[in-house]
Amino acid sequence: MQRFFLEIAYDGTAYHGWQVQDNAVSVQQRLNEALQKILRNAIETVGAGRTDTGVHAKQLYVHFDVPQDAIPDRNRFLHALNALLPYDIAAHRLLDVDTTAHARFDATERSYAYHIHFNKDPFLIHKSWQIRDMPDITLMNTAAKYLLGKQDFGCFSKSNTQVFTNICTVKHAEWKIDQNGLVFHITADRFLRNMVRAIVGTLLDIGLKGKPATTIREVIQSKDRAKAGTSVPAHGLYLTKVVYPYISTAS
Incomplete structure (x- = not known):
């Protein structure tokens, strides 16, 4: 498995914060849905932290794990991901990192x-x-x-x-x-x-x-x-x- 860091940005107006919730739409939910459509597997993302309802992010990193050959072309992947994401969420960078890297706990x-x-x-x-x-x-x-x-x-x-x-x-x-x-x-x-x-x-x-x-x-x-x-x-x-x-x- 390969661990990736994904840098995203979003306007939080339409969302009940970053974290997935049972009865409300969140940024993480929309991102997970888009990733799953592209990668055709259930994807669990971990964010650098949670933002509350209505809060925006100009930079947030998330990590997720996929098989090593799942993303052969990063530019094409980012283009496809942005096409699937809502207008108020954007993916900027995809970085391969060590399998022990953690988007939340490693942030300094x-x-x-x-x-x-x-x-x-x-x-x-x-x-x-x-x-x-x-x-x-x-x-x-x-x-x-x-x-x-x-x-x-x-x-x-x-x-x-x-x-x-x-x-x-x-x-x-x-x-x-x-x-x-x-x-x-x-x-x-x-x-x-x-x-x-x-x-x-x-x-x-x-x-x-x-x-x-x-x-x-x-x-x-x-x-x-x-x-x-x-x-x-x-x-x-x-x-x-x-x-x-x-x-x-x-x-």
Whole structure:
């Protein structure tokens, strides 16, 4: 058997997240269906992580196993796969990897971006979150520095999740201005469920209400979800990059 990594991207608007569910359409379901039609075998994919309903991905890797001669021509395979996939899911790269490689557990770094805009724009529907007032970006970036490093981020996690630890190492957290409004960029070795959306909500509380930047440090130390801000809507969130030690980041 040969293990492959497949790089995909998708608009999550029409899907109930990445992971296969019993009574809802997911990205993984549509991908599995397309792969099975091409390869004529039941295919089980494993993703780098799960995204929630409405969240988008500019880059996500999945792995799957097939007989070694099942995909003789990668370009033809990708062309056929994209022809079968819905318009809002795209396959970009197919890479053969070692049989022990794992799309979820081998990822060393993940990056997300959250988009905010201020003026009504029909072209940003389901792609960015519109808010009314401009927050204090300098204050939010000062607060974001307290996110850096290895810490217990349980205060930003969705409750009742089955994880072995709430410890994550955040490597980068910063707000930037773009042509449509603001974008929050964050990179870590791993993320808890709902973590980014809760962080953005907490930072906006600081930036809009003028709370001290140290507020976020107090929230983290509390380990209490009730102390953090409200989770912002999913449609502004994008998984933008997943890093592996054995995969070049170049397309």
